[in-house]
Amino acid sequence: MKQKKFILQEHEIPTQWYNIQADMPNKPMPPLNPKTHEPLGVDDLAHIFPRECCVQELDTEHSWIDIPEEVLEKYRFYRSTPLVRAYALEEALGTPAHIYFKNESTNPLGSHKINSAIPQCYYAKQEGTTNVTTETGAGQWGMALSYAAKLYGLDAAVYQVKITMQQKPYRSSVMRTFGAAVVGSPSMSTRAGKDIITRDPMHPGSLGTAISEAVELATTTPNCKYTLGSVLNHVALHQSIIGLEAEKQMAMAGEYPDTVIACFGGGSNFGGLAFPFMRHNILDGKTTEFIAAEPASCPKLTRGKFEYDFGDEAGYTPLLPMFTLGHDFKPANIHAGGLRYHGAGMIVSQLVKDGLMHGVDIQQLETFEAGMLFARTEGIIPAPESTHAIAATIREAKKCKETGEEKVILFGLSGHGLIDMPSYEAYINGDLRNYELTDADLQQSMSRVPKLIND
Numbered sequence: 001m002k003q004k005k006f007i008l009q010e011h012e013i014p015t016q017w018y019n020i021q022a023d024m025p026n027k028p029m030p031p032l033n034p035k036t037h038e039p040l041g042v043d044d045l046a047h048i049f050p051r052e053c054c055v056q057e058l059d060t061e062h063s064w065i066d067i068p069e070e071v072l073e074k075y076r077f078y079r080s081t082p083l084v085r086a087y088a089l090e091e092a093l094g095t096p097a098h099i100y101f102k103n104e105s106t107n108p109l110g111s112h113k114i115n116s117a118i119p120q121c122y123y124a125k126q127e128g129t130t131n132v133t134t135e136t137g138a139g140q141w142g143m144a145l146s147y148a149a150k151l152y153g154l155d156a157a158v159y160q161v162k163i164t165m166q167q168k169p170y171r172s173s174v175m176r177t178f179g180a181a182v183v184g185s186p187s188m189s190t191r192a193g194k195d196i197i198t199r200d201p202m203h204p205g206s207l208g209t210a211i212s213e214a215v216e217l218a219t220t221t222p223n224c225k226y227t228l229g230s231v232l233n234h235v236a237l238h239q240s241i242i243g244l245e246a247e248k249q250m251a252m253a254g255e256y257p258d259t260v261i262a263c264f265g266g267g268s269n270f271g272g273l274a275f276p277f278m279r280h281n282i283l284d285g286k287t288t289e290f291i292a293a294e295p296a297s298c299p300k301l302t303r304g305k306f307e308y309d310f311g312d313e314a315g316y317t318p319l320l321p322m323f324t325l326g327h328d329f330k331p332a333n334i335h336a337g338g339l340r341y342h343g344a345g346m347i348v349s350q351l352v353k354d355g356l357m358h359g360v361d362i363q364q365l366e367t368f369e370a371g372m373l374f375a376r377t378e379g380i381i382p383a384p385e386s387t388h389a390i391a392a393t394i395r396e397a398k399k400c401k402e403t404g405e406e407k408v409i410l411f412g413l414s415g416h417g418l419i420d421m422p423s424y425e426a427y428i429n430g431d432l433r434n435y436e437l438t439d440a441d442l443q444q445s446m447s448r449v450p451k452l453i454n455d
């Protein structure tokens, strides 16, 4: 009998997160104070984020970090998630490759984001915080955070990118269902928002503008902490639960991946799935290939530069060493809202530099074509973000068809697209298009990046 799904029992769920920083051949360079350019320590970050998250952020020593029992208890609400062999997709492609996907779309709110929302709210609650704030692009993180805040009795305020509020109207309804306050960004409720609207009244908003506003709220409101759904090291740490489960589940299937693929916004679902496997490349001589799939309209890994840059549009955050398109880069209004971010996480940026992984960029129409094929074969409508991973997987599977290689490919299904139907509707009606990013636009946004790295 061909087994389709591999599922761990609750007692088999990993009880520690994996911190790849401890095992990296070259550690990520430190975040810098934007004024003094001095490396930042835990105390410098702890007025913005929950302190324990700051400790985890800068921990380059411990490979394994215990998951608090109170977090594990909430993980058991929905974990483990299934590892699935995509037989129907393989058949449709006529590929000899074995394709597996780790299905995070079964989580509460339909994406992997809840895996980090829970510990971030737990640590905030532990230190006596009453309010949390954040930004959200596509709305997935805002929804997950709203629910996690409710689980721990915290009040949540979410700045949502204006353009996605219009493209994806029900996201804010979901957040309000969980009791969060939702504001479209840029807004007039913060100094950062006012400045951006004054410069550009029609600004559609970006993750960068929303981060500026949420950080300002957190630093000017007592007992309020900022939380972030991607990019930072501690978020990838929490998401490692995905890959640690997948490692056990691949063993149940009697296989080990030759290729691991995930879509790439800031790196949290990629890191979560990939890092536990990458540790075997670093420590045990495995040769798995790691591919991060990004949109051609926001291609920081394939066309960005490795520089110290701000995490937000207004330049409030620390300077982070990352592959960036420039902190005021304005990505095209593609439907994969969660991938419209100008920079890559610090860990991934270092790993790309060191050749341990690489990016591929994919145009919007190819991603939706892949999403449609996946829906019609495996029966799950993927999030527009996740379709990037599927498109990259299909490229690899087609190569296998040509070469006859029986590669084992594992990809991350980071979320479902059931509240992204306006995007699918537009694709089906032929109203979506590709976006070319010109060298001139890229040069312009890069010209405002501080040049602190000489190489």
Ligand SMILES: *Cc1c(COP(=O)(O)O)cnc(C)c1O
Residues within 6 Å of the ligand: 111, 112, 113, 138, 140, 141, 229, 230, 231, 263, 264, 265, 266, 267, 268, 269, 270, 338, 339, 383, 385, 386, 414, 415, 416
């Ligand atoms: C947020 C999101 C992403 C992109 O964020 P990463 O940190 O790169 O994972 C991808 N897929 C889904 C479904 C998301 O919600």
